[in-house]
Amino acid sequence: MPGGACGKGTMHRSVAEHQEAVTELLRRSWAGFPSPVMDDGGTPVPLSLARGRVLAQDLVAGMDLPPFTNSQMDGYAMWVDPALAGSERARPAQSESVDSGKSTSYVVGETIAAGAVPRELPPGTAAPIMTGAMLPARANAVVPVERAVPALFAEAGATVELPATAPDAFVRAQGSDVQRGSTVIAAGTILNAAHLGLAAALGCTELVVRRRVRVLLLTTGDEVLAPGDPAAANGLPPGMIFDANGALLRAALEESGVEVLHSHMVRDEPSALLRLLESRVGHAPAHSGAPEPTCDLVVSVGGISAGAFEVVRQALGSAGKHAEMEFLHVALQPGGPQGLGTFRGVPFLAFPGNPVSSYVSLELFLRPALSALLGAPTPRHRVVAALEHPLTSPLGKHQIRRGVYSGPEFESAPSVHEVGGTSSHLLGSLGRANALIQVPAGVTALQAGAKVEVWLL
Structure with missing residues (x-):
């Protein structure tokens, strides 16, 4: 693309060619930023804000899950001799009920509640235990309470009959789900509710995620009013429409995992648009080194076709060396007119003004590029x-x-x-x-x- 040039709109591209051009524009522009946009190393955020973000670093388990051996059921904790594991005496309790030939009487021990640290289980004793409670030492199996006779939690010191069972029946072993030191969520993963639940179970309060792309969103048109504009208090004036693009594109951008810094509605006045761009697409002082761009991407809607009042084309055409833009036609319907380039080194995507055209443009060109370069959003199925x-x-x-x-x-x-x-x-x-x-x-x-x-x- 020639420096400081704005194309004449005569170029035609296929959809695939324009998808590649958009991806390459973002890759090249962001690679030149003082601070990385792609693979930035990450920023810690609370779990409550991490859903939908991309994990920047592998999450390594700092503990086992479960953290201790515990009961899978409300039942009786007991000891089964591992030497009897293959014998008639050690058939699984899951498939048996109590009968006089295959049951054993036990003295009922102290009840073990969830959250308690139990004492060692004495020989010949079965202790009532709640789901999730820690298994006592010298216990290696649980019999569900409904399979006991009587089928209830008896008082300590009473007698209960329990069916034959096997070692580890209804027992969740320490580390059987997650082992300490293992990678449980890989870097590059788009975090969902299950990931956050796992992180919380491991005691994490925050996760390190890649930063979101910061977007300046511009919608254009003299005929457009924002919903709630006082000019429409008594009804929409003749010849005017409400701005749908602002809400539509903001939602689609945020769904794509980006941060919309500002959304502006701009009249068909090239000088006003240029002043806005100069104020919003500047550079902020960095902590060290080169100044940082104040946004990572500009997305405009409307003002790029062949009409007499195409404000985006006119404004960028008068921006001199600050703008390097192409305006072209893609073999696409809806969404044929397109513009892409940079303003002050920040990538600029110009979409057509009809709402469906702008939405299709985002879906076909920007969203896939973000997925390819940043790992989010998830590509459309x-x-x-x-x-x-x-x-x-x-x-x-x-x-x-x-x-x-x-x-x-x-x-x-x-x-x-x-x-x-x-x-x-x-x-x-x-x-x-x-x-x-x-x-x-x-x-x-x-x-x-x-x-x-x-x-x-």
Whole structure:
């Protein structure tokens, strides 16, 4: 890309080529930042804030799980001679009930509650024990209370009959789940609820995660009002619309694991947009070395087509050496007009202004690049489904249709049907969709039953 240049919009790319271009732009730009964006070494955050973040360092267990041998059931803790493990006397209690030929009488010991440290179990004694309670020394098996006679917790000193069992029956051995020193969550993992529960069980209060990409989000248009704007207090003025892109793109960006620093709605005034960029895409003093960019990425929506008031193209075209941008057309519908480059060295992605077009642009170009470079978000799950109806598509354009996917059920294969039409302003159909139907550029018609690739939202 020539320094200080803004392209004329004559270039055409395939979807795959533009995906590669976006990924390479982010890789190259972020590699030049004073502090790493990719593989930054990580920052500790509380467990309550770690869900959805990418783990920066392996989590190594500092203790065993369970941390002590404990009972799997409410029952009686007892000793079984390991030498009898294969004998008639040592058949598992799970499959037996008490009878006169295979049961033994025991003296009932002290009850062992969860959280207590029990005394050693005397010979010939069975101690009532609660689920999760520590197994006493000289005990190696548990018989569930419902298999005792009587089938209740008797008083200490009473007698109880218990069926034959085997060593380790209904016992959770120390370290049987996690062993101290083992890697339990690998670096690069996107943390979910199960990971956080495991970390908490190991006594962690925080985890070291990669920092999130910081994004400046800009939406444009003289015809756009923010929801709640006083100008619409008595109803939306003629010729005006509410800004859907701000809420739509902010949510999609945050779902992709980035931090939206600021979201601005900009009028179609190039000088105003340029002033905003100069104030928001500056550099802050670093603790040492080169100054740090105040954001990692700029995403704009609208103002890049061939109209008379394309504010993003005009503003960046007048930015001189600060802007290195291309404006081009991708063989895609919706989402054909695209812009990419840098402003003051910070990567800049310019998406088209119709809400569905901007959303599709993020899904096809930015989200996959973030997954590839940062390990998050999780890539969209892709499946093959049967089309429930015929459809047509223009030659030479990769079409993205909003759809409703029905997963495989008993004796039925996965299928998908389109909702809404092809127009890029149809937010109602986007709201009903749970999938994006991919129609390749070389396909002009598909019959009902045709297999299509579907990205699940």
